[in-house]
Amino acid sequence: MSSVKGREVRLSVRPTGRPTAANFEVVAVETPAPAAGQVLLKNLWVSVDPMIRILIDARPLGGTAPPLPIGTVIPGAAVAEVVASEHPELKAGDIVEGRIGWREYAISDGANLRRVDPQDGPISQALGALGLPGFSAYVGLKINGEVKPGQTVLVSGAAGAVGSVAGPLIKLAGGTAVGIAAGEERCRALTETLGYDRAVDRLAPDFEARLAEALPSGAELYFDNVGGPLFIRVLQHLNRGARVTICGLMAQYVDGGEHPGPDRLPDVLQAIMGRGLTIKAFSNQEHLDMRAPFLREVGALVREGRVKVPEHVSEGIENIPVAFSRLFTDAVVGKSVVRL
Numbered sequence: 001m002s003s004v005k006g007r008e009v010r011l012s013v014r015p016t017g018r019p020t021a022a023n024f025e026v027v028a029v030e031t032p033a034p035a036a037g038q039v040l041l042k043n044l045w046v047s048v049d050p051m052i053r054i055l056i057d058a059r060p061l062g063g064t065a066p067p068l069p070i071g072t073v074i075p076g077a078a079v080a081e082v083v084a085s086e087h088p089e090l091k092a093g094d095i096v097e098g099r100i101g102w103r104e105y106a107i108s109d110g111a112n113l114r115r116v117d118p119q120d121g122p123i124s125q126a127l128g129a130l131g132l133p134g135f136s137a138y139v140g141l142k143i144n145g146e147v148k149p150g151q152t153v154l155v156s157g158a159a160g161a162v163g164s165v166a167g168p169l170i171k172l173a174g175g176t177a178v179g180i181a182a183g184e185e186r187c188r189a190l191t192e193t194l195g196y197d198r199a200v201d202r203l204a205p206d207f208e209a210r211l212a213e214a215l216p217s218g219a220e221l222y223f224d225n226v227g228g229p230l231f232i233r234v235l236q237h238l239n240r241g242a243r244v245t246i247c248g249l250m251a252q253y254v255d256g257g258e259h260p261g262p263d264r265l266p267d268v269l270q271a272i273m274g275r276g277l278t279i280k281a282f283s284n285q286e287h288l289d290m291r292a293p294f295l296r297e298v299g300a301l302v303r304e305g306r307v308k309v310p311e312h313v314s315e316g317i318e319n320i321p322v323a324f325s326r327l328f329t330d331a332v333v334g335k336s337v338v339r340l
Contacts, residue, residue: 001033001034001040001084002033003030003031003032003033004030004031004040004105005028005029005030005031006028006029006030006031006103006104006105007026007027007028007029007103007104007317007318008026008027008029008073008101008102008103008104008317009024009025009026009027009073009074009102009103009317009320009321010024010025010026010027010071010072010073010074011023011024011056011068011069011070011071011072011074012024012025012070012071013070014056014057014058014067014070015053015056015057018325018328018329019053019056019324019325019328020321020325021321021322021324021325023056023321024074024320024321024324026317026318026320026321029103031105031106031107032107033084034084034085034086034087034107035086036086037086037087037088037109037110038085038086038087038107038108038109038110039082039084039085039086039087039090039107039108039109039110040082040083040084040085040105040106040107041080041081041082041083041096041100041105041106041107041108042080042081042083042104042105043078043079043080043100043103043104043105043106043340044078044079044080044081044095044123044339044340045078045079045123045124045126045127045337045338045339045340046076046077046078046102046127046317046320046337046338046340047076047077047078047127047128047131047132047335047336047337047338048076048320048323048324048327048336048337048338049076049077049132049133049161049327049336050160050248050250050253050327050328051248051253052074052076052324053253053328054253055067055068055074055075056068056074057253061249073101073102073103074101074102074320075099075101075102076099076100076101076102076320077097077098077099077100077127077131077132078097078098078099078100078101078102078103078127079095079096079097079116079123079124079126079127080095080096080097080098080100080106081093081094081095081096082094082095082096087109087110089110090110090113094115095115095116095117095118095123096113096114096115096116097113097114097116097126097127097131098112098113098114099112100113102317102320103317104317104340120299120302120303121302121303124311124313124335124337124339125302125309127335127337128161128164128165128309128311128334128335128337129164129165129298129302129307129308129309129335130295130298130299130302132284133160133161133162133164133165133309133335134162134165134294134298134307134309135284135290135291135294136162136247136248136284137162137163137165137166137169137223137247138165138169138290138294138297138298139282139284139287139290139294140162140166140223140245140247140282141153141166141169141170141173141221141223141245142290143245143280143282143287144221144243144244144245144278144280145221145243145278146173147169147170147173147174147175147221148173148174148175148220149173149174149175150174150175150176151174151175151176151220151221152175152176152178152215152217152218152219152220152221153166153170153175153176153177153178153219153220153221153222153223154178154179154180154215154219154221154222154223154234154237154238155167155170155177155178155179155180155196155222155223155225156179156180156202156222156223156224156225156226156230156234157180157181157224157225157226157248157250158179158180158181158186158190158194158196158199158225159179159181159182159186159187159189159190159194159332159333159334160225160250160332160334161309161334161335161336162225162247162248163179163181163194163223163225164194164309164310164333164334164335165298165307165309166223167179167190167194167195167196168194168195168301168306168307168308169298169307171195171197172301172306172307176197176198177195177196177197178196178197178198178199178200178214178215178219179194179196179198179199179200180199180200180202180211180226180230180234181199181200181201181202182201182202182203182331183201183203183331184201185331185333186199186201186331186333187199187200187201189310189333189334193308193310193333194310194333194334198214199214200214202230207233208233211233211234211237212237215237217239218237218238218239218242219237219238219239219242220238220239220241220242220243221242221243221244221245222234222235222238222242222243222244222245223245223247224244224245224246224247224248225247225248225250226248226249226250226251227246227248227249227250227251227252228249228250228251228252229251229264230251231268232264232267232268232271235268235271235272235275235277236271238271238275238277239275240275240276241275241276241277241278242275242277242278243277243278243279243280244277244278244279244280245280245281245282246279246280246281246282247281247282309334309335310333310334310335311334311335311336311337312332312333312334312335312336312337313337313338313339314336314337314338314339315338315339316338316339316340317338317340319338320338323336323338324336
């Protein structure tokens, strides 16, 4: 087999503030035929996720992680078809998911790829409810004490890819799901589409009053996808002994976590001490032992239609940068994917 021509998306300029399509370039490349032990993959669906903003920052998370070098292909998740194989366990026609990158074709040795069964539903779900977002929701709701019947769980960024799965899982565990989202459109989607009991618009001028109304008895768990100034405002509405699970820091991705203004750390510490809060952050990579039960349990829920995550679909590799930048500006609900 000869090489194939395709395109890939590379980082060209580091963003300052919100990312734009101008931070990336689409480059034509040739992908070689697979060698022994390798497969040639053709991407079918590519995921655009807010956490990519961390990787392309000049000082990711305040310098605690190395930045992605300029000129590097963006290492996003994708669902691909094996089009040629020299691998003993993968054959042409297999559908797989992994960190294949924002590209049309790729060579892989099969490591860190997992098979996707089309019988489980649309294969794009492997990037949403059955992918990293769904796994994040599943892990985050378990590692800090599982949701018990009758408990109230507050979720920020609730209309995003992770929050879209967290809400249904909270309800299925017998809890009350209260979501925070930006704008009336997203808030309507929380209660009308995603199964949340109540929704609070964080952009509303009377946000504090609305949050108090939505939490008449407080909350036992706060599942945080946002961070930033919202964090301290929410802590005041948690019950004594409540748990806080930090899954993401969407509000801090665009500037490396640096926020000018007054120091609110004393307020945060006072709330933690005064309410006896337990705060836990996590990385999916530390909980890969939960991957199999996640796929088994949530996979069944997806097949039964009890977990449904709306998809925001863009078309073509050239539109990946635009789709990514929209995560930070538009009222996207659910999982953003690009069909190649």
